[in-house]
Amino acid sequence: MSLLQVKNLKVNFGGIEALKGISFNVDQGQIVTLIGANGAGKSTTLRAISSLVYPSEGSIYYEGRDITRLDPQKIVEMGIAMVPEGRRVFSNLTVNENLLIGAYLRKDKAAIAKDMDHVYDIFPRLGERHWQLAGTLSGGEQQMLAVGRGMMSRPKILMMDEPSLGLAPMVVQDIFRIIKRLNEEGMTILLIEQNANAALHAAHYGYVLETGHVAMQGTGRELLENRQVREAYLGKSAKR
Amino acid sequence: MIDKLLPCLLSGVSVGGQYALIAVGYTMVYGILRLINFAHGDIFTAAGFFMVYLAASLPLSLSLPLVILLTVALGFAVERVAYKPLRSAPRMSVMISAIGVSYLLQNLMWYITGGLAKQYPVIPWLSTSIAIGPTSTKIVTLFTPVLTIILSVALVTLIRRTKIGMAMRAVSRDFETARLMGIKIDSVISATFIIGSFLAAVGSVLYFSNYTSVTPTIGAMPGLKAFVAAVFGGIGSIPGAVIGAFVIGICENIIKMLGYTTFSDAFTFALLIVILLFKPTGLFGEKISEKV
Ligand SMILES: Nc1ncnc2c1ncn2[C@@H]1O[C@H](COP(=O)(O)OP(=O)(O)O)[C@@H](O)[C@H]1O
Ligand SMILES: [Mg+2]
Numbered sequence: 001m002s003l004l005q006v007k008n009l010k011v012n013f014g015g016i017e018a019l020k021g022i023s024f025n026v027d028q029g030q031i032v033t034l035i036g037a038n039g040a041g042k043s044t045t046l047r048a049i050s051s052l053v054y055p056s057e058g059s060i061y062y063e064g065r066d067i068t069r070l071d072p073q074k075i076v077e078m079g080i081a082m083v084p085e086g087r088r089v090f091s092n093l094t095v096n097e098n099l100l101i102g103a104y105l106r107k108d109k110a111a112i113a114k115d116m117d118h119v120y121d122i123f124p125r126l127g128e129r130h131w132q133l134a135g136t137l138s139g140g141e142q143q144m145l146a147v148g149r150g151m152m153s154r155p156k157i158l159m160m161d162e163p164s165l166g167l168a169p170m171v172v173q174d175i176f177r178i179i180k181r182l183n184e185e186g187m188t189i190l191l192i193e194q195n196a197n198a199a200l201h202a203a204h205y206g207y208v209l210e211t212g213h214v215a216m217q218g219t220g221r222e223l224l225e226n227r228q229v230r231e232a233y234l235g236k237s238a239k240r
Numbered sequence: 241m242i243d244k245l246l247p248c249l250l251s252g253v254s255v256g257g258q259y260a261l262i263a264v265g266y267t268m269v270y271g272i273l274r275l276i277n278f279a280h281g282d283i284f285t286a287a288g289f290f291m292v293y294l295a296a297s298l299p300l301s302l303s304l305p306l307v308i309l310l311t312v313a314l315g316f317a318v319e320r321v322a323y324k325p326l327r328s329a330p331r332m333s334v335m336i337s338a339i340g341v342s343y344l345l346q347n348l349m350w351y352i353t354g355g356l357a358k359q360y361p362v363i364p365w366l367s368t369s370i371a372i373g374p375t376s377t378k379i380v381t382l383f384t385p386v387l388t389i390i391l392s393v394a395l396v397t398l399i400r401r402t403k404i405g406m407a408m409r410a411v412s413r414d415f416e417t418a419r420l421m422g423i424k425i426d427s428v429i430s431a432t433f434i435i436g437s438f439l440a441a442v443g444s445v446l447y448f449s450n451y452t453s454v455t456p457t458i459g460a461m462p463g464l465k466a467f468v469a470a471v472f473g474g475i476g477s478i479p480g481a482v483i484g485a486f487v488i489g490i491c492e493n494i495i496k497m498l499g500y501t502t503f504s505d506a507f508t509f510a511l512l513i514v515i516l517l518f519k520p521t522g523l524f525g526e527k528i529s530e531k532v
Contacts, residue, residue, distance in 0.1 A: 050420060052416060052419065052420070072419040072420060072422070073419070073422035073423070073424060076420070076421070076422040077422060081420075082420050084416075084417060084420060088414055088416075088417040090409070090410045090413050090414065090417070091413065092409055092412075092413050092526075093406065093409060093410060093413075097406055100406065101406055101407070101410055101421050101423075102421060104403075104407065104421045104422045104423055105421075105422040149421075153421075153422065
């Protein structure tokens with residue numbers, strides 16, 4: 001059984017249907033990606049899973065349990081963390097505090113300290129700046145902090161909303177390297193990207209979202225080789 | 241001159257302390273909700289009436305903690321009933337709701353008291369006179385600034401060093417991301433109103449120990465001045481509000497000493513206009529552009 005199952009999910013914003021009934025699965029240990037153009041409903045999907053918006057129809061199952069409409073903190077507690085679009089680090093908190101707040105619901109102090117060391121091990125630049133206000137970091141560093149903060153709740157599944165958005169190509173490479181490393185360490189990842197090329201190369205499985213519904217799905221390789229996907233989402237970058 | 245200056249300064253820091261205890265409530269609520277809680281001055285007044293009615297039948301040792309408890313409960317209830325349902329409404333709606341609450345509380349107090357000024361009970365320990373050099377003053381005059389500073393330092397420490405303080409800072413920046421961390425923002429907002437009302441209750445005890453009578457609209461003036469103090473210090477900043485309040489308290493008393501008593505209130509509001517014109521972010525206020 002899949003770790004996360006989304007079934008016929010519909011979300012309305014005052015009469016406008018942002019999600020028109022999408023279904024997908026995320027299997028344990030995989031990197032699954034949702035790609036699609038701006039406004040396709042990718043962020044809305046993640047926000048519905050995190051209970052920041054409630055669906056009008058459909059269900060979300062996690063480890064076989066129906067988690068639709070649970071409180072956001074319950075979702076975090078159960079092991080689903082989100083790295084939101086646009087990083088959204090707390091600019092008025094230090095790097096250290098941003099990580100600590102990622103572990104807000106945990107009480108195991110010793111383990112929290114260990115996990116922080118682990119984050120600093122993955123992102124040495126954050127360690128060097130642990131006392132700095134997050135608002136003073138560069139865009140790439142803020143993205144890494146947002147990922148580190150997401151890890152601090154010890155999630156079983158980490159959802160990332162366009163982590164490469166607005167970053168220099170070098171930094172984008174770093175981010176994707178880290179996504180793969182986390183996955184190799186056992187983390188299941190639900191990745192949203194507009195950078196379809198990089199996302200499909202990293203992912204085991206992918207879904208293509210178009211205006212609120214799933215237009216196509218397949219393994220990363222299948223989608224990379226699909227003609228429609230190449231024309232619509234990969235453009236020239238398809239040649240590699 | 242010198243023998244007039246000392247009592248003047250003493251009274252200045254004392255009044256400043258009273259304003260500060262109210263101002264912190266304004267500035268904290270603004271920091272977290274971007275809301276000017278117009279009802280805050282009325283909660284301060286209500287604390288005065290709570291004391292009047294409780295002390296009539298209970299000893300001070302009981303009525304004092306009860307006043308604080310009731311005031312905190314009132315502040316908490318106002319937020320739950322009048323602001324929380326408007327969490328995702330435009331900020332103007334919440335502002336109008338706050339004005340509504342303010343008038344509601346005032347009118348309730350008119351209704352209950354019949355509009356007559358009520359005598360505030362004498363708290364013996366605070367009202368004892370002591371001699372300082374050539375002058376003498378009530379203990380409350382000395383006690384107010386000391387207690388204000390202790391409470392402010394404790395509050396700043398709470399916000400900088402504790403988990404709930406960290407959550408408050410996070411919520412003040414970004415509700416939604418705070419929820420993604422598992423923070424219950426409604427609890428954090430309630431905690432803010434509880435702290436603000438607690439300080440207003442303490443402030444009311446100190447204030448009315450000096451002014452001795454309570455009327456339904458008496459909170460308006462100290463409330464407004466505390467609000468100016470919060471703007472002066474940079475709204476959202478707790479140390480700013482405290483410093484702003486002390487500056488206003490001292491300036492007012494110097495103006496009174498110089499014989500321009502009628503202008504002491506006007507000074508505060510002139511100050512408000514000057515700040516808004518030349519430094520709208522106040523002494524320690526954050527620039528709005530800093531917000532991501
Ligand atoms: N809070 C909201 N209120 C109204 N419409 C929204 C809201 N959030 C998203 N939408 C709309 O829902 C659609 C999907 O948005 P989104 O999920 O952010 O797309 P994506 O992340 O794929 O770019 C868009 O048409 C967007 O305008
Ligand atoms: Mg998006």
